[in-house]
Amino acid sequence: MNKLILNNIVVKNNRVDYYFSLEGQLQKYFRNENHMFIEYNFGVEDVPVSILSIPFVSNVIPLIWITDSVIQLKQLDKTFFECLDDLKAAYQEMFPSVKFNGAILLEEIVPNYYVHEKEAASLFSGGLDALTTFIRIKDKNPLLITEYGWYENEITYSDVWEADKQNAVDFGKRYGLDNILIQSNYGTFLKAEEIDIDFKRKLGDSWWHGLHHGLAIISAAIPMAYLLKVKCLYIASSNSPLYKVTCASDPTVDNKIKFASGKVFHDAYELTRQDKVKVVVDYSLNSNEKLNIRVCFKNEENCCKCEKCLRTILGIIAEGENPLNYGFNIHDNISDHIKTYLYQEVKFFTDTFIKIYWNLIQNRMRENYSKIKNEDLLDWFLDFDFVKERKRALLRYRIRNFMPILKRKLKMKLDKKIVSN
Incomplete structure (x- = not known):
């Protein structure tokens, strides 16, 4: 026992x-x-x-x-x-x-x-x-x-x-x-x-x-x-x-x-993540109190490079606010920064993440269109098809890494064969 x-x-x-x-x-x-x-x-x-x-x-x-x-x-x-x-x-x-x-x-x-x-x-x-x-x-x-x-x-x-x-x-x-x-x-x-x-x-x-x-x-x-x-x-x-x-x-x-x-x-289980962004932004604006949102729990401060940071940044933008006012010290062009990240990392996005985070941000941006300050972001982000772009990114990844992937699969088959024998 x-x-x-x-x-x-x-x-x-x-x-x-x-x-x-x-x-x-x-x-x-x-x-x-x-x-x-x-x-x-x-x-x-x-x-x-x-x-x-x-x-x-x-x-x-x-x-x-x-x-x-x-x-x-x-x-x-x-x-x-x-x-x-x-x-x-x-x-x-x-x-x-x-x-x-x-x-x-x-x-x-x-x-x-x-x-x-x-x-x-x-x-x-x-x-x-x-x-x-x-x-x-x-x-x-x-x-x-x-x-x-x-x-x-x-x-x-x-x-x-x-x-x-x-x-x-x-x-x-x-x-x-x-x-x-x-x-x-x-x-x-x-x-x-x-x-x-x-x-x-x-x-x-x-x-x-x-x-x-x-x-x-x-x-x-x-x-x-x-x-x-x-x-x-x-x-x-x-x-x-x-x-x-x-x-x-x-x-x-x-x-x-x-x-x-x-x-x-x-x-707050009844609220989506975008709903929560709105709660925090509305409170900050109505109370005139600055609130820093601490997203990177394994870093000393928000890195502004990880998926969690970037979806929070975009969520704040979707509410018509500036992420700099909420603890995200991103001084690059936000539109270019997001586009570069998605080009490299969207292949790792799950269907769940796309549905419950990124699509809701897009929907809120459409609802709040007139209040969005980043016009260059609106030019492309609202039409960004996450599922379609994920497929393209995966294809690019597989083409570039064809030989390492093939070697890894062959090694796994060989290891399995050795174990079975």
């Missing part, structure tokens, strides 16, 4: 370390240290073990389910324990091709309660989704929760985290809000690549995107929500009903998460 045993939780000041052991075939999915940690900017020594267990369980429970394994631990919060069946059912409906089984063995189920003192806390990256949710719940004076989960076994200096943290703290000061800062290795203590080898084809999605990241991010904040007596944790949506996709962060999953006297709400 495959079993994961949470042997020990060590709490010291503002840090929690989780040490666990494995039986059966589970070890291949974890780094050899068998160690997860979370560090907060608040002390957590007064948080019960049954609450502190939630982040660890949340990070591993999807793996327990898809491998039909057992997780064993001493204590778990009663409210959270009771929501696990609903979470499993939500994942099962999302991924019907994989059986979600497994079991949890507990020595004690602990009821935890508190009287609400804060109405809201919001997971805050400074990106478009997070800013939209902030604007929608601003009157609740939310706590702002910013996380970095990509350390290895210990915390080391990260330029990206320092930039994220500074952005969040400055934003909090601007609006008189408190910041919760969380550092962890929840993104690295499992071997996502190994899980993907065994399950990506069956799931039709990757481990991190399809099963892990939503629970990881939300659960890391739960001890703080307990400590500060928060009624509701808000997580901003990334997708919308326009095009249903599998995703670890989805209202059908997130809204099932409950703990002690708190709950989770997946916010």
Whole structure:
């Protein structure tokens, strides 16, 4: 039987370390240290073990389910324990091709309660989704929760985290809000690549995107929500009903998460990404407040070269605004910059990205035609056929790289033949 045993939780000041052991075939999915940690900017020594267990369980429970394994631990919060069946059912409906089984063995189920003192806390990256949710719940004076989960076994200096943290703290000061800062290795203590080898084809999605990241991010904040007596944790949506996709962060999953006297709400799912651009732009114009949209989460500032940056830039232009006013320091001719990028990169665009992002930007530009300031962009972008241009770009790519592609395919066939023999 495959079993994961949470042997020990060590709490010291503002840090929690989780040490666990494995039986059966589970070890291949974890780094050899068998160690997860979370560090907060608040002390957590007064948080019960049954609450502190939630982040660890949340990070591993999807793996327990898809491998039909057992997780064993001493204590778990009663409210959270009771929501696990609903979470499993939500994942099962999302991924019907994989059986979600497994079991949890507990020595004690602990009821935890508190009287609400804060109405809201919001997971805050400074990106478009997070800013939209902030604007929608601003009157609740939310706590702002910013996380970095990509350390290895210990915390080391990260330029990206320092930039994220500074952005969040400055934003909090601007609006008189408190910041919760969380550092962890929840993104690295499992071997996502190994899980993907065994399950990506069956799931039709990757481990991190399809099963892990939503629970990881939300659960890391739960001890703080307990400590500060928060009624509701808000997580901003990334997708919308326009095009249903599998995703670890989805209202059908997130809204099932409950703990002690708190709950989770997946916010703004009804809005498309272009709708969110409009929310932010309208708020900025109406309040006369400058808002920087932090898109490049793995860079210190927006690179203005990646797909996510460029679709956000164009979304802002489609609302009749200048991207320079929203944290995109692009000083090249925007029309030429976009055209060059699409010529080189459109071959990598998926049907989903074209439909839910780029086509909606084109539609909004048509609706808002008279307000668009970049006339040279309008001359060609509105008529740009993404599907057709993707086919052309793929053809160019295959012609230019015919020999490397042929060699790669021959090598794959040869390797397969050697393995079969």
